[in-house]
Amino acid sequence: MTVAWYAFIVVITFCVMEFMAWFAHKYIMHGWLWGxxxxxxxxxxxxxxxxxxxxxFFLVFAIPSATAYIVGLATPHLWLLFVGIGISIYGLIYFLIHDVYIHRRFKWFKQLDSRYSRAILRAHGSHHSKKTKEDCESFGLLFVHPRYFSEDYKMSRKKT
Ligand SMILES: [Zn+2]
Ligand SMILES: [Zn+2]
Structure with missing residues (x-):
């Protein structure tokens, strides 16, 4: 395979991971692993x-990428290595956006401010507006519903 193919695999894996993260969050973390x-x-x-x-969950989600690295390097299926790299890049960005930028567990950067970053904040903020297993919305992280791009999203929610 060519370098372009490997790059393509990394990008596709990254996008699939947003779906996997949404799915795991909605059906597993707000399901049987709510504890x-x-x-x-x-x-x-x-x-x-x-x-x-x-x-x-960081430890759990490290298992598929570690497996992809090991199998990709130890067998002729080198493409799996790039699946592992895609998962790792997603994990790193998830950590930086979710744990550092949104929840400020580390004071590394605060200056991130754009329409998109504010939409992410609103979307995840609305996810956290409930403390319960049920009735939450917005389980993804990077793929944001267009309604969260609206500057008066919070106001329109308060009215309802
Ligand atoms: Zn949640
Ligand atoms: Zn959160």
């Missing part, structure tokens, strides 16, 4: 600790 995700929605369960039980 791990609950302290991310309701700080009273994390008892002042820096780490949340929810962080266990």
């Amino acid at each position: 791990w995700h609950r302290d991310h929605h309701d700080p009273q369960y994390k008892e002042g600790q820096f780490f949340e039980k929810n962080d266990l």
Whole structure:
């Protein structure tokens, strides 16, 4: 395969990961593994600790990428290595956007400000407007519903 193909695999994997993250968040984290995700929605369960039980998902989501690296390098299926790279890039960006930019767990950067970054903040903020397993919206991270680009989104929500 050519370099262009490998780059294509990284990009496709990255996009599929946004879907996987949405799916896992909606049906697993707000499903049978809510016990791990609950302290991310309701700080009273994390008892002042820096780490949340929810962080266990970082370890879980590292398994598919680690597997892709190992199988990609140890077998003739080198393309799997680039699947692993795509997953890692998504994981890194998810961490930077979700944990650093949105939740400010590290004070690394605050100057990020664009229409898109504000839409991400609104979308994830609306996800966190509920502390419960049920009735949440906006489970994805980077793929944002167009309504969150509206500058008066918050106002229109307050009225309802
Ligand atoms: Zn959630
Ligand atoms: Zn969050």
